[in-house]
Amino acid sequence: MEEEHRVTDLIKELVLRLLSQNPQNPSSSIDTQKSLRYAIRILSSLMTPSIAPDSAAIAESIKRQLATQGKSSQALAFADLYTKFASKNGPGSIENKWAVLYLLKVISEDRKNQKSRSDSRVSSGFSASVGLPALFDAESGGYSGVSRNRETLEKGWNNGVLLVSKDPENIREIAVREFANLVKEENEVSEEVLVRDVLYACQGIDGKYVKFDKSVDGYLLRDSIKVPRATRITVQKLCELGWLFRKVKGYISESMDRFPAEDVGTVGQAFCAALQDELSHYYKLLAVLEAQSMNPIPLVSETANSGTYLSLRRLSVWFAEPMVKMRLMAVLVDKCRVLRGGAMAGAIHLHAQHGDPLVHEFMRQLLCRVCSPLFEMVRSWVLEGELEDIFAEFFVLGQPVKAESLWREGYRLHAGMLPSFISQSLAQRILRTGKSINFLRVCCEDRGWADAATEAAAAAGTTTRRGGLGYGETDALESLVIEAAKRIDKHLLDVMYKQYKFKEHCLAIKRYLLLGQGDFVQYLMDIVGPELSEPANTISSFKLAGLLESAIRSSNAQYDDRDILDRLRVKMMPHGTGDRGWDVFSLEYDARVPLNTVFTESVMARYLRIFNFLWKLRRVEHALIGAWKTMKPNCITSNSFIKLQSAVKLQLLSTLRRCQVLWDEMNHFVSNLQYYIMFEVLEVSWSNFSNEMEAAKDLDDLLAAHDKYLNSIVEKSLLGERSQNLYKTLFVLFDLILRFRSHVDRLYEGIHELQSRTMESLSPSRDKTRSRRLLNDKTAEPGAWISDGRKALTQRAGEFLRNMGQDLDAIAKEYSSLLEGFISQLPVQQHIDLKFLLFRLDFTEFYCQLHPNM
Amino acid sequence: MDPEAAQTARESLELAFHMSNILDTGLDRHTLSVLITLCDLGLNPEALAAVVKELRRESCSSSPMPETPSSVS
Numbered sequence: 001m002e003e004e005h006r007v008t009d010l011i012k013e014l015v016l017r018l019l020s021q022n023p024q025n026p027s028s029s030i031d032t033q034k035s036l037r038y039a040i041r042i043l044s045s046l047m048t049p050s051i052a053p054d055s056a057a058i059a060e061s062i063k064r065q066l067a068t069q070g071k072s073s074q075a076l077a078f079a080d081l082y083t084k085f086a087s088k089n090g091p092g093s094i095e096n097k098w099a100v101l102y103l104l105k106v107i108s109e110d111r112k113n114q115k116s117r118s119d120s121r122v123s124s125g126f127s128a129s130v131g132l133p134a135l136f137d138a139e140s141g142g143y144s145g146v147s148r149n150r151e152t153l154e155k156g157w158n159n160g161v162l163l164v165s166k167d168p169e170n171i172r173e174i175a176v177r178e179f180a181n182l183v184k185e186e187n188e189v190s191e192e193v194l195v196r197d198v199l200y201a202c203q204g205i206d207g208k209y210v211k212f213d214k215s216v217d218g219y220l221l222r223d224s225i226k227v228p229r230a231t232r233i234t235v236q237k238l239c240e241l242g243w244l245f246r247k248v249k250g251y252i253s254e255s256m257d258r259f260p261a262e263d264v265g266t267v268g269q270a271f272c273a274a275l276q277d278e279l280s281h282y283y284k285l286l287a288v289l290e291a292q293s294m295n296p297i298p299l300v301s302e303t304a305n306s307g308t309y310l311s312l313r314r315l316s317v318w319f320a321e322p323m324v325k326m327r328l329m330a331v332l333v334d335k336c337r338v339l340r341g342g343a344m345a346g347a348i349h350l351h352a353q354h355g356d357p358l359v360h361e362f363m364r365q366l367l368c369r370v371c372s373p374l375f376e377m378v379r380s381w382v383l384e385g386e387l388e389d390i391f392a393e394f395f396v397l398g399q400p401v402k403a404e405s406l407w408r409e410g411y412r413l414h415a416g417m418l419p420s421f422i423s424q425s426l427a428q429r430i431l432r433t434g435k436s437i438n439f440l441r442v443c444c445e446d447r448g449w450a451d452a453a454t455e456a457a458a459a460a461g462t463t464t465r466r467g468g469l470g471y472g473e474t475d476a477l478e479s480l481v482i483e484a485a486k487r488i489d490k491h492l493l494d495v496m497y498k499q500y501k502f503k504e505h506c507l508a509i510k511r512y513l514l515l516g517q518g519d520f521v522q523y524l525m526d527i528v529g530p531e532l533s534e535p536a537n538t539i540s541s542f543k544l545a546g547l548l549e550s551a552i553r554s555s556n557a558q559y560d561d562r563d564i565l566d567r568l569r570v571k572m573m574p575h576g577t578g579d580r581g582w583d584v585f586s587l588e589y590d591a592r593v594p595l596n597t598v599f600t601e602s603v604m605a606r607y608l609r610i611f612n613f614l615w616k617l618r619r620v621e622h623a624l625i626g627a628w629k630t631m632k633p634n635c636i637t638s639n640s641f642i643k644l645q646s647a648v649k650l651q652l653l654s655t656l657r658r659c660q661v662l663w664d665e666m667n668h669f670v671s672n673l674q675y676y677i678m679f680e681v682l683e684v685s686w687s688n689f690s691n692e693m694e695a696a697k698d699l700d701d702l703l704a705a706h707d708k709y710l711n712s713i714v715e716k717s718l719l720g721e722r723s724q725n726l727y728k729t730l731f732v733l734f735d736l737i738l739r740f741r742s743h744v745d746r747l748y749e750g751i752h753e754l755q756s757r758t759m760e761s762l763s764p765s766r767d768k769t770r771s772r773r774l775l776n777d778k779t780a781e782p783g784a785w786i787s788d789g790r791k792a793l794t795q796r797a798g799e800f801l802r803n804m805g806q807d808l809d810a811i812a813k814e815y816s817s818l819l820e821g822f823i824s825q826l827p828v829q830q831h832i833d834l835k836f837l838l839f840r841l842d843f844t845e846f847y848c849q850l851h852p853n854m
Numbered sequence: 855m856d857p858e859a860a861q862t863a864r865e866s867l868e869l870a871f872h873m874s875n876i877l878d879t880g881l882d883r884h885t886l887s888v889l890i891t892l893c894d895l896g897l898n899p900e901a902l903a904a905v906v907k908e909l910r911r912e913s914c915s916s917s918p919m920p921e922t923p924s925s926v927s
Contacts, residue, residue, distance in 0.1 A: 003895065010892050011905075017885045018909040035912055039905045043897060062877065078876050085869040092859025094866045099893040104870070106903035108877035114911075 008040075015039050055086065055098035062105050188226040195293045195310045198235055201242035202319075203286060204249055210239060218243050234312045241319055244326040245282070251333040252276055265340040265391035266373035271348070274369035275329055282322055289318060325362055332366075341393025342417030345371050349421045374419070378477065382430055382484045383453045385437030393417060396431050403443050404596040407699060411435050426478055432700060433485040436492045439699070443594035444495050452491045456484035489698035496699070500595055503693060506706075508564040509589050509599075512557070513607050514682055514713075515614045520555035525622050527551055532581030536572075539581045544570045548587075567591070571608075582619060586611055597699075598706055606710055609719055617677065620734045621670050623741040627663060630748045631656075648794055651801045652751070655808065659744060662812050666737050669819065669841065676837045681716040685709050716833045723834075729822045736818065740811050747804050754797055820851050881906075 015036045059082045066075035086097065094100055189209055197207030201219040206212055213220045219239030221232050255264050255272045264272075295309040310318075328351065335347045348370055352363035377394045380386045387398045395418040401410045411431060418427050437453070440446040460480035496502045511517040527547045531539060548570050552558055557565065571588035586608055591599035599607075692705035714720050718727045826838040842848055867887055874881050881889070889906070893899055 007892065007895055007897070010888055010895075014885065014888045014892070014905070015909060017882075017888065018906060019912070035909055038912075039909065042904050042908065043901045045901065066876070074876050078873060081869050081873050081876070085866065085873065088862055088866045088869070090859070090862060091856070092862035092866075094863075094870070094890055094894060096893045096896070099899040100870055100890055101873075103889060103893060103899040103903050104874050104877050104879055106900065107879040107881065107906055110903065110907045111878065111880060114907075 011039055011043065012036060055101050058098055058101045058105060059086075062101070186226075186228055187231070191231075191297055191311055192293065194221075194227075194231070194235060195312060195315055196290075198238045198242075198312070198315060199286060199290055199293060201239045202245060203283075204242060204246045210235060212242075212246075231312065234316065238312065238315055238319060241323050241326055244323075244330040245279075247330045248275055248279065248326065248333055251337070252279075265344075265393045267341050267344050267370060267393050268336075270373050271332075271336065271344060271366075271370045274366050275333075277369075278325065278329060278366070282326070285318070285322060289315070321358070324356075324358065328359060328362065341391065342374060342395045342414075342419045345374055346419035346421070349419055371419070375477065378430055379480070381434040382481055383457055385434050385441060385449075387411075387434070395419075395422070395427060396434060403593050404600065406442055407435060407439050407597045407703075408600070410438065421474055422477075426481060429485050430481050432698060433481060433488055436485075436488045436699060439594070439597070440488075440492055440495060443597065444492075444499070446491075446495050446499075448495070449488055449491055452487040453484060456480070456487045459483045459487075485698070492699055493696065493702065496594070496702070502595060502598070502702075503690075504561065504564065505567075505589075505591065505595055505599075506689070506693075508560070508568075509607065510682065510686055511560075512568050513587055513589055513611050515611070515618060516678075516682065517555065517557055520551060520557045521618055523555045524548065524551040525618060528581075528585065529619075529622070532585055534581050536575035536579040536581055536584045537577075539572070539584075541570055541572045544572075544585065573608075582616075586615070598703060603706075603710065606714060610713055610717065613717060613719060614677065616731070616734055617670070617674060620737050621674055623738055624663065624667050624670055627741045627744045628667075631660065631663060631744060648797050648801070651798060651805070655747070655801050655805045658805065658808050658812070659747065662740065662808060662815065663744070665819075666740065666815065669733070670737065672840045673837070676840055677717055680833055680836055681713055685712045685716070688712070715831055718834075720831075723831075726822065726825050729818060729825065733815070733818050733822065736811060736815055740815075743804070743807055743811065747808075750800055750804070757793070820847070823847055824851070 015032065019032060019035060059079070063075045063079050063082075066072075066078060082101075085094075088094070194209065197210040200207040201210045201212075209225055210219050210221050212218070218236070219242045221227065221235045227235075252272050252275055255268060258264055259269070289310060292308050293310045297309050297311050332348055332351060335351075336344045339347055345367070348363070348367055352360065352367055354360050354363065374393070377388060380388055381394070381396060387394065387396065389396075389398075392414075395414050396411055397414045398411050399409070411434065413427055413431055418424075422430075437449050440449045457480065460476070460483040512520070515521045524547070527550060528544060531544065531547065548568070552565060552568075567590040569588045569590060571586050573584045573586060575584040589599070589604070589607070591604075686709070689705055689709035692708070693702065696702040696705055715723075718730060823838060823841060826834050826841075867883070867890065870890060871883050871886055874886055889902055892902055
């Protein structure tokens with residue numbers, strides 16, 4: 001009670017002070033009484049401030065206001081004062097600080113408004129005392145909204161609060177009524193009807209006034225209907241949703257219609273289902289909105305508001321979110337019309353890279369649905385090796401091939417179907433894992449991979465059943481794939497190494513095809529040598545097979561695994577006329593499934609090339625050794641020379657000597673080349689290959705290692721593309737050496753015959769002949785020798801030696817020029833190891849000094 | 855009231871008066887102190903502001919046209 005008294009007293013005081021501000025107008029006590037009543041009425045009204053009680057926020061807003069008015073120094077001063085003011089706490093301080101601040105703010109704003117508006121108010125003809133600036137401004141400003149109610153008015157304008165207390169209902173009513181009439185006059189159709197029409201349009205149905213117009217491709221309000229332009233545009237904008245809806249709906253029904261006949265694909269179906277779900281959410285919204293649209297739209301005057309009515313404006317707010325989603329869907333539908341499978345998922349994924357969380361979330365959900373068939377395919381491919389892809393949507397393509405090319409050609413990645421959220425390397429890994437399973441199943445007839453797959457799934461934390469993965473779990477997918485790949489590849493390699501003895505077979509190929517087993521090669525060369533000198537078309541490959549068998553039996557190769565030896569065969573290459581056996585003979589290794597994945601036909605063809613080269617090299621070496629057997633000096637031959645005539649003897653010795661020197665030179669070249677091939681090419685490559693074989697993690701690694709091995713042999717042994725010239729020169733050199741060998745044979749044959757003639761002529765007629773020699777022409781008849789005298793013999797011998805000497809000279813000359821060419825080409829080669837060959841051949845720098853220009 | 859509280863009250867009033875001047879409310883010290891007291895008593899500041907505004911208009915509009923009391927209904 002006392003407090004109430006105090007309040008009344010204070011209000012009285014306030015009124016007095018406020019009225020006494022005008023000194024020229026001493027107010028009468030009646031006036032004061034009236035004002036006091038008025039003040040009490042205002043204060044007792046249940047007005048509440050429109051803002052939350054927060055003094056700091058008010059202070060901030062005042063400060064900003066001052067600053068925007070250009071009074072920055074005052075703003076600073078105010079901020080300073082406020083901090084001091086706010087720090088006053090405890091007894092005696094002002095408790096309700098925000099109220100004080102708010103009061104000051106309102107009064108200050110009011111004074112400002114009063115100053116600036118006083119002119120217009122007076123001129124507009126309203127009574128100054130009634131003037132309510134807010135209402136006045138709003139109404140005359142042509143505010144055309146129909147949904148305005150008292151609530152918004154109060155909130156928007158501080159001055160509007162006076163309406164309640166002062167209640168100039170009559171004037172307001174009149175204005176509002178006038179406005180409503182105006183609205184009715186302008187609009188032929190009421191807004192409720194338009195709202196309902198728009199709702200229809202948004203379900204793709206033509207309304208009464210809003211209809212689909214084909215010419216502009218969109219929903220339009222009929223031209224004949226008279227509505228304000230603003231309304232028309234609003235309707236048009238809202239109806240965009242209808243247009244988008246038609247598009248999405250059309251796509252879905254089109255896909256569904258096509259489904260049984262054409263292959264839409266599982267991804268396409270999933271996409272349609274996801275869109276359909278999204279549309280059913282949209283239908284729910286529309287149903288709610290439709291229910292609301294039945295409520296009448298209250299006019300400004302009607303104070304009772306139901307709150308849940310729909311105006312076009314409200315509708316546009318409601319439609320904001322569906323519009324975004326629908327637009328996205330329409331864009332996706334456009335994009336995906338021609339796409340399928342992984343490509344479709346990829347295209348949708350591209351749109352998911354969006355900063356807006358709403359869009360992002362929406363796309364994520366959509367993609368989850370769309371990608372589920374795809375992930376299911378990946379899962380069954382990686383864990384079971386099954387390609388469940390009826391519609392060719394998966395990014396792994398299978399094609400029926402023979403078992404031997406299953407690994408290389410059986411499956412491949414389809415770049416177009418690879419969605420961008422699966423990286424290239426992951427895709428490769430996925431491909432290889434499934435391929436490994438299939439390889440194990442088809443080629444190795446192995447069942448152990450199933451355990452490996454189960455283990456992998458357990459390790460990755462996913463179950464082997466369906467639907468374990470989804471979009472956005474790329475990490476989970478990756479870990480599953482990695483686990484599966486690791487185990488299955490390991491299993492595959494185990495099978496290759498242990499069950500199919502890959503390494504043993506490689507070694508066997510090296511020993512037999514690359515002539516690594518020395519004794520075997522020696523025997524073989526000895527046995528088949530005579531046979532191979534025959535023309536190619538007379539040689540029987542069965543006979544050669546028998547010879548091969550006996551070469552195996554007589555060498556250490558007989559202790560090798562029977563399985564390996566069985567695979568070694570003789571192969572006759574296709575031959576032309578004039579080919580000798582040497583040209584067509586080769587060995588072959590039958591790798592069989594599954595090893596023929598590694599040793600494919602092309603690989604075997606390369607082995608064959610290497611074999612031919614090595615075989616030729618061996619043959620040349622063999623020939624040189626054979627020549628040495630006949631040439632090496634022994635006492636029997638040297639004894640017989642003593643009896644020769646000195647001139648002939650000298651000639652003979654010099655020829656023999658030249659022959660020895662040339663042989664030596666050739667032997668140096670061939671044995672060094674042989675050494676280089678064996679130790680710097682074959683063995684080094686093999687050792688690298690063995691290391692890589694140990695380190696190989698999957699079959700691809702193994703294939704790559706083997707390819708590398710083969711390549712390095714081919715490159716280093718001059719068989720590569722780049723060293724073709726060298727290779728040709730080398731073969732000419734080999735031929736020359738073989739020619740040399742036949743010359744040597746002829747020379748020594750001649751010498752031996754000469755010797756025997758000499759002996760012959762000595763024994764029957766020892767008195768007259770000291771020695772007799774004969775030169776051996778094939779044409780010479782043995783009978784002629786006896787009749788020939790010693791002189792003739794000597795003469796013929798001289799002639800023969802001269803001829804032989806000339807031939808040898810020619811060969812030597814050709815040889816040295818060829819060798820020079822060969823050696824000079826060596827440093828030009830790219831391959832570093834060929835430099836070692838040069839170094840080896842020219843160790844003493846003999847050739848370097850001989851041909852300083854090299 | 856102990857002297858310390860009185861001191862705080864005075865300072866607070868002083869500060870509020872300064873702010874009021876910066877904001878150009880046109881209130882004198884005494885009126886302001888009355889308003890602050892009313893605020894502290896829990897009256898609605900919006901209503902108080904309305905009173906100030908209306909009474910001011912009253913006093914200045916009544917000076918040129920003193921014969922319009924009907925404006926207050």
